[in-house]
Each structure stands twice: as C-alpha cells, then as structure tokens.
C-alpha cells in the first residue's frame with residue numbers, strides 16, 4: 290500500500306472488467322511490457338501501477354471479419370503469427386522493434402499509447418486503416434488510429450480508459466505490404482524515417498494503395514498524393530510514379546538531431562519507392 294492512500298501500489302487484474310473498474314479509481318500508471326514506461330520514468334515511477342499482463346482479453350490475435358489484435362499482445366507473438374501478406378509490413382516492423390528481449394515483452398498497445406513520433410508500429414497500422422478500441426468502466430468507443438495519435442506523447446486516451454485492441458478492417462487484409470526503416474545503423478536504432486506500403490494489384494495495375502510514413506514529423510501520416518499517383522499505375526512501373534515533391538508535400542518533414550528535413554524528404558521518397566518494389570516483388 291502507498292502510505293496515506295487506500296489503494297494498493299500495484300495491481301495485476303485477471304479480467305478486463307476488473308482492470309476497468311480499478312482504472313475508474315485513483316490515478317494508476319498503466320504497465321504493459323514496461324519497455325517504454327521504465328526507461329522513461331526509471332526510479333521516478335510514481336503512483337500505483339496497473340499491470341495488464343494477466344488480462345486474457347487484452348492479448349492475442351483473432352482473424353475473422355478483419356483482424357483483432359489485443360493491445361497487450363507482444364511483438365514476438367505478432368511475429369510468430371500466420372497472417373495474410375497484407376500484414377507483412379506490420380510483422381516486418383515487429384521484427385525491428387528493439388531486440389528479442391524488447392519484442393518479447395513490448396506490446397503493440399504500449400507502442401501506440403506511448404505515442405513516440407518514431408514508433409515503428411504506426412506506419413504499417415496506418416496503411417492498414419487500423420482503428421483502436423478504447424474502453425472505460427462506463428463505455429467503449431472506436432477511433433481511427435490517425436485520430437487517436439494527436440502529437441508527440443499525446444493521444445486521445447482519457448485517464449479512465451484503456452486501449453483494449455487494435456482492429457484491422459476486413460478490406461485491408463487484401464494485397465501485399467512492405468515496411469522499411471532507415472536509422473543510423475541497421476538494428477536497435479531509433480528511426481530517421483520509416484515507411485509502410487500496402488498495395489492491391491488487379492489485372493497488372495495498382496487498384497489500391499496505402500502509404501504510411503513515420504519519424505519525419507510530430508505524428509506518422511498517410512501520403513494521399515502518393516497514393517493517388519500509384520492507383521492505376523502498371524505494377525511494373527509503379528515505383529517510378531512516386532515523386533519526391535508528392536512525398537514532401539504530404540509529409541512536412543522536420544529537422545532534429547537525427548536528420549535534417551531536406552534529408553528526410555529525400556530519404557522518405559526513396560524508402561517509399563523501395564517499399565513499393567519490395568511489396569510487388
């Protein structure tokens with residue numbers, strides 16, 4: 290117990306209802322894998338901790354009409370899952386989140402709720418048109434991912450809500466996808482830019498295109514001008530339709546310690562072209 294408070298300083302609920310009921314009370318710090326929470330807070334981790342790792346409803350994948358991914362599903366479980374080719378980009382991103390220890394405990398929900406501009410899970414989920422399911426003891430709601438992520442470390446999550454699951458709509462399970470990440474070295478690195486592309490090809494032409502780019506601005510985003518340029522292109526020369534100007538226009542990249550805006554603009558455009566080729570290969 291925390292002195293002076295009538296709440297325990299740690300709880301590990303066994304059901305979603307129990308977790309939501311607890312969350313309606315005193316200011317809990319939510320813990321999933323802890324791979325963002327502990328490095329950020331360290332010894333200063335204050336407040337009672339609500340550990341989500343024992344709630345079955347928050348974990349695992351269910352493929353039916355679309356795909357439901359429990360928020361506390363670790364990256365390693367996503368990597369091992371047998372999923373359609375449209376999900377390949379997400380699995381490639383999972384393989385690049387830290388090393389194996391981080392993938393074993395770090396979760397997809399923690400990646401989204403931490404809301405880092407460089408969160409590798411976000412571009413593939415944007416390209417999949419993902420929605421997030423949020424719940425409190427009183428109600429639940431769904432939001433498109435781009436309305437959940439509001440800025441660096443800012444989300445639409447209310448203090449009494451949990452991120453329960455990520456939903457990929459059935460229509461986004463079509464096609465093939467690819468994820469590419471650029472960092473200062475090949476592994477265990479914060480992205481300078483990362484790109485996810487999902488393409489549906491019909492009769493040799495691109496029928497649907499979704500492109501998500503991250504680590505170039507405050508939040509990752511889709512590139513509608515690039516997507517429009519890809520639709521209708523012959524698959525054989527689709528990558529040549531990706532223009533630096535279209536990428537830059539949608540992206541508005543930033544300067545920071547990792548790269549300049551000019552470098553990011555060119556790098557992101559080249560990553561999109563490569564991801565298009567890889568998705569179609």
Ligand SMILES: Cc1cc2nc3c(=O)[nH]c(=O)nc-3n(C[C@H](O)[C@H](O)[C@H](O)COP(=O)(O)OP(=O)(O)OC[C@H]3O[C@@H](n4cnc5c(N)ncnc54)[C@H](O)[C@@H]3O)c2cc1C
Pocket residue numbers: 318319320321322323324325326327328341360361385386387388391394395396397398399400401402403407408409410446450451452453477478479
């Ligand atoms: C060495 C190392 C390397 C890393 N490399 C990468 C990398 O390459 N790419 C990358 O994207 N990330 C990387 N990360 C960051 C981290 O591993 C991921 O973002 C991971 O997915 C976070 O998940 P978690 O379960 O550990 O989150 P936690 O640390 O448990 O939680 C993160 C935040 O989300 C909140 N939260 C968690 N789950 C929920 C929920 N269901 N509902 C509401 N709030 C919730 C927590 O309160 C906290 O504020 C790295 C971290 C480390 C330590």
